[in-house]
Amino acid sequence: MSLQKPDGWLKFSAIIPDFQLWLQRMASDSKPVANALRLQREAYGRDDRQWFEWGHGSGTLPVVPVMVHGGYWRALHAADHRFVLPALSKLGVGVANIEYRLMPETRMEGLVADVVDAFEALSRRFPDARLLPLGHSAGAHLALAALGARRELETRLAGVVSVSGAFDLELVSRSFLQTELVLTGHEVERFSIKTAPQVPALFAFGSEETTPFPMQAEHLASTSAAACAVSVSRSHHMNVLHNSLTGDAPLLPLIRNWLAGETLPGSIEVRQP
Template identity: 30%
Template structure:
């Protein structure tokens, strides 16, 4: 595999954030504290894969909205448990929270991984009555690779998955520092575990597919992130813009690739306020 050093640098998040290990340690500690204080329905299985599990944290009020979060890690790292601290602000606002786990590349292909996320969403849709959240107000969000997966959900025709066609199952969506043109990653070290050829990368890129779920969509990038991440969201904003009545583009001031997603845990942040506003709370 021939590496393009310029593209490799644009998308090398850890090299751009020297203290990334400290940040991950902080996330883990905050997640441990969250788990000790909040009872959840953990490791609910939605598929057969080792990591095809999700966690549900339920608000006290019945039939409240549901916020679904998909973690990042370039489809090859991280775990749902490392992000669960992001759920506290939503629970405090009376919003149910789901954290989706998924199998990682190269144990599965990226195409298979996308199908796992679709299965997870269908599971959440079908189990709304059982767990007591509002099936009509399901918001999805994701960070980095999770932002890509959010938009792949938006690009899904749910008819073949058994969901009704007379309603939009996704109420609103947030893609944080997402990756929407995967052809940019083919000549980078990130692709070593993904194994994407150019044609497959294009088929799995939201930028090159038509959205099927039209709802309020927010694309967020930290102001201090590389031009690569800004271009990813800018291009999708243009490419999908004609399809959406509301497609917002936000630059989070003084945020890099990791600190931007942590804004979901800050109730006064513009990111969290957008999320709450578009769940009707």
């Protein structure tokens, strides 16, 4: 991956004026979802953060979208990302949302293992459907890293949707995040994502993202004929999920058609109404 400088890996609170407002909206918009979708929680490990929740979907495709939240591997909560689940529940027979442990208390290997364990548990929960991980930011990285750690998972997936993924850990290690994450050279080399997975993949990003996010999405999409880069108009890192997967959810028809077998071009733009 030809990214040389950490330019753009800045604190979002410094470059997005309404950063805190979007965090608050994520939490408030997520509050009614658990009851509305009748989500059920299951543990996949002994730690308080090793759990997933699932509900039934209203779609016809034999898939289960699975939200993997972001937070730069060291923050945020799955419960505050439920706001995307109503739209995702329209795709298939179920919908899910996973929680995982955080760095630096748990190292990257543990976070990836958590996502692997959650995917495997969900595959047992929905044996007649295939999972569709949808990760945002660090969650997009963890979804792809889980596939790299357990290749046989690919047979249980319909594809992967990455939204504003952060994949180049060498670049992360030279950013403000390193003081918290303390990434080792071994972690950077082992867990950086350098190519798209062997399953179909959509790499979405906001049109107003800082440079590393579209560059990484477009780079990974270029490494596979089964991958597509998707730009979401008028969106930055903190509102791209709201703009693409709530309200009219303009990303949803694209995902639905893609799952139904439609071949997408290597690059496409999703415009908000």
